Amino acid sequence: xxxxxxxxxxxxxxxxxxxxxxxxxxxxxxxxxxxxxxxxxxxxxxxxxxxxxxxxxxxxxxxxxxxxxxxxxxxxxxxxxxxxxxxxxxxxxxxxxxxxxxxxxxxxxxxxxxxxxxxxxxxxxxxxxxxxxxxxxxxxxxxxxxxxxxxxxxxxxxxxxxxxxxxxxxxxxxxxxxxxxxxxxxxxxxxxxxxxxxxxxxxxxxxxxxxxxxxxxxxxxxxxxxxxxxxxxxxxxxxxxxxxxxxxxxxxxxxxxxxxxxxxxxxxxxxxxxxxxxxxxxxxxxxxxxxxxxxxxxxxxxxxxxxxxxxxxxxxxxxxxxxxxxxxxxxxxxxxxxxxxxxxxxxxxxxxxxxxxxxxxxxxxxxxxxxxxxxxxxxxxxxxxxxxxxxxxxxxxxxxxxxxxxxxxxxxxxxxxxxxxxxxxxxxxxxxxxxxxxxxxxxxxxxxxxxxxxxxxxxxxxxxxxxxxxxxxxxxxxxxxxxxxxxxxxxxxxxxxx
Amino acid sequence: xxxxxxxxxxxxxxxxxxxxxxxxxxxxxxxxxxxxxxxxxxxxxxxxxxxxxxxxxxxxxxxxxxxxxxxxxxxxxxxxxxxxxxxxxxxxxxxxxxxxxxxxxxxxxxxxxxxxxxxxxxxxxxxxx
Numbered sequence: 333x334x335x336x337x338x339x340x341x342x343x344x345x346x347x348x349x350x351x352x353x354x355x356x357x358x359x360x361x362x363x364x365x366x367x368x369x370x371x372x373x374x375x376x377x378x379x380x381x382x383x384x385x386x387x388x389x390x391x392x393x394x395x396x397x398x399x400x401x402x403x404x405x406x407x408x409x410x411x412x413x414x415x416x417x418x419x420x421x422x423x424x425x426x427x428x429x430x431x432x433x434x435x436x437x438x439x440x441x442x443x444x445x446x447x448x449x450x451x452x453x454x455x456x457x458x459x460x461x462x463x464x465x466x467x468x469x470x471x472x473x474x475x476x477x478x479x480x481x482x483x484x485x486x487x488x489x490x491x492x493x494x495x496x497x498x499x500x501x502x503x504x505x506x507x508x509x510x511x512x513x514x515x516x517x518x519x520x521x522x523x524x525x526x527x528x529x530x531x532x533x534x535x536x537x538x539x540x541x542x543x544x545x546x547x548x549x550x551x552x553x554x555x556x557x558x559x560x561x562x563x564x565x566x567x568x569x570x571x572x573x574x575x576x577x578x579x580x581x582x583x584x585x586x587x588x589x590x591x592x593x594x595x596x597x598x599x600x601x602x603x604x605x606x607x608x609x610x611x612x613x614x615x616x617x618x619x620x621x622x623x624x625x626x627x628x629x630x631x632x633x634x635x636x637x638x639x640x641x642x643x644x645x646x647x648x649x650x651x652x653x654x655x656x657x658x659x660x661x662x663x664x665x666x667x668x669x670x671x672x673x674x675x676x677x678x679x680x681x682x683x684x685x686x687x688x689x690x691x692x693x694x695x696x697x698x699x700x701x702x703x704x705x706x707x708x709x710x711x712x713x714x715x716x717x718x719x720x721x722x723x724x725x726x727x728x729x730x731x732x733x734x735x736x737x738x739x740x741x742x743x744x745x746x747x748x749x750x751x752x753x754x755x756x757x758x759x760x761x762x763x764x765x766x767x768x769x770x771x772x773x774x775x776x777x778x779x780x781x782x783x784x785x786x787x788x789x790x791x792x793x794x795x796x797x798x799x800x801x802x803x804x805x806x807x808x809x810x811x812x813x814x815x816x817x818x819x820x821x822x823x824x825x826x827x828x829x830x
Numbered sequence: 831x832x833x834x835x836x837x838x839x840x841x842x843x844x845x846x847x848x849x850x851x852x853x854x855x856x857x858x859x860x861x862x863x864x865x866x867x868x869x870x871x872x873x874x875x876x877x878x879x880x881x882x883x884x885x886x887x888x889x890x891x892x893x894x895x896x897x898x899x900x901x902x903x904x905x906x907x908x909x910x911x912x913x914x915x916x917x918x919x920x921x922x923x924x925x926x927x928x929x930x931x932x933x934x935x936x937x938x939x940x941x942x943x944x945x946x947x948x949x950x951x952x953x954x955x956x957x958x959x
Contacts, residue, residue, distance in 0.1 A: 593918045597888060600917035601844055604940040608850040611943045616857060630846065 340540065341533045348529045353522045360518055364511040371503040375478050382422055383482035383496040386412055391484035394428050394492035409435035409492070421502070425451055425495040431458060434492070451495055457481035458493045476500040539563025543571055550574075555582040594760045598641060598775065602634045609634075637774060644776040647707075648759070651783040658701035658788050662811035665698055665730045665737065666691040672709040673728065676717060684722035687713065692731040697811040704784045705808075709741065711777040712804050716743035718773060719802070737810045742803040748796040756794055757782040836954050839863045839880035841871030841897065842915070843889050851884060854943050860950070868892025872900055875907055882934075882954060884946070887916040895926060902932045911953050913946070915939060 393408040409426035416424045417437035424437040433441045441447060446454045460483065479497035483490045539562055546559035555578060561571040609627040617623050650656050669689040680687045698705070709728065716726040724744035731738050748756065748763055755761045760775035781804075785792045789809050796802040838860045842848040848864050855862040863878055865871035868889040875883060875897075883901070887894035894914065901907045911934035934953045937946060 597917040600939040601847075604917070605844060605846045605850070607940040608847055608854075608943050612850050612854060615854075615944075634846075 340537050344533045345526055345529045348525050349522060352525055356518045360514040364507050368507045375498060375503060379478050379496045379498055380480040383480040383494050387482035387484040387494040390426055390494060391486035391491050394484055395486040413437045422496045422498045426492060427454060428492040429490060431455060453481045454493050454495050457483045458490060460490060536564060539567045547574060550578050555585055598760055602638045606631050606634050641774040644774055644780055647780055648776060648783060651787060656787055658704060660699040662697045663700055663702055665696045666694050668706060669728045672706060672713055676713050680717060683717055685717055685720045686725040688725060689728040696730055696732055696737060698737045698808045699811040700788050700808060708781050708784050711781050712741040715777055716741060719745035732810060735810050737808050739806045740803055742801060744801045747798040747800050748802055749798055753794055753796060835859055835861045836881040837861045837863060837878060838882045838884060839865060839874055840884045841865045842886040843867055854947060858947050868897055872897055875901060880910060882950060883910055883912045885912050885914055887914060898930045902930050908932055
């Protein structure tokens, strides 16, 4: 089932976003967080410095009590708090040593004791505990606030406390604005990445899609179609391979069609003859007795030929299917060739053709499947007898040649014209141009011979000269010489010899 | 019979089959002619101007379709009806036959000789009308 990431396009987009977009996003988040910390620390330091400065300023006035002397009035709590309010965004609260709020920049709680809940840490500073440090108040009003409490020291004692507070809203807004600007840039950049990846993916995906469409057409049966070769190297190589494969398929399909057509022709032709002969005998046989005499034997011959052809077609199909693996065993060639000659003796005598065998070494042996090799030589001798005129001969000779064995089947027939030789082992190929079945061949014998020889790891070739006979040469893997006969028993006199 | 017997040329390379057609055509009252390859068939058609041609497709030398084409291209011979025999019986072969106007029949081997004779009768009767 195709998942969301099955397509090349999607994978490329996801990949580039992951590689480029994700780090950028992380960078933006980290940068805004760092910036936020930096601003807050800065503000904390500011607030602390302000509180300390004001505490120093107001300490003498607070020590003098109320009402302060003229000199101290200038830096009295009311003046400082009010002045600060005008100059900065901070809120200032000043209390005296008794904890009474003396001034507030927002005018809140003046004259009353410090409200711990609203102004935490102020009393601690007054009693000398705690430092003038900035804290972030979790519960002050509704905004996050930074504040600092600084004790006012005058002549070795604490005369009061100054509190400076500032909200974080401004820097929060600043950081948020910066973050959204960066995020916008990242989003735009991601869009550019996606667009570029799509353009880039096209150069990969388009050839693949074209390939797919072409391959689909071929798979649907159009074997003459070829895929377009192009795009990235891997894809054009794949396309070229696909084309080679299709060419091969097309060739094989052509061969198969021709074969089916040939088989059909070769089976239908004798059937036509048989049917016509039977039909004619039935129709006119009573009035023309010569018809029966002439055609009934022909019906038998044609039927036999058809039966032989069917057997040979099945043999060929079996050998060519690849299921045929010859069961190899050492075979004495002399004996095998004699058997072939003997089988044909009666027919050869009838035809007036001599069949002779000779073996260079009586122990000469091949490795092979006995029944199939007999079939090979039977077919060749059968073939030779068919084309050898009365008084001629068919010779079977076997010689050893460099670990292999060469067997020749030579006749003294009329020979085969050179132009036919390359096709002699093709199925249904016939040298005669017309009216061939008279000779009785099926056109399959030599094809079977070659298939069997090649299945044995052997090789067959044919030499012929018009008028000079035809020679088939078969080369087969040799075998260890077969033991000829049990060794002769030693003379009894030697028995007791030391 | 008042009219002269029709001449029928049989072009078929299988001697046995050709001979049997000759015999059956003769018995049916026709004047049969035999040719055993394409070249001889074409020569016989030109020489004798038969009334009908029985033509095998698979012939040595010139094949049946070539003869068909040659006959249909010759103004003197294009009117001669041709009955085709084929042993292949493939779809393409059959389609091929329809490309020639002079093809008057198509038989896949093995045919029934009686059917062939019946068809010959019918084609010749059509021509006479």
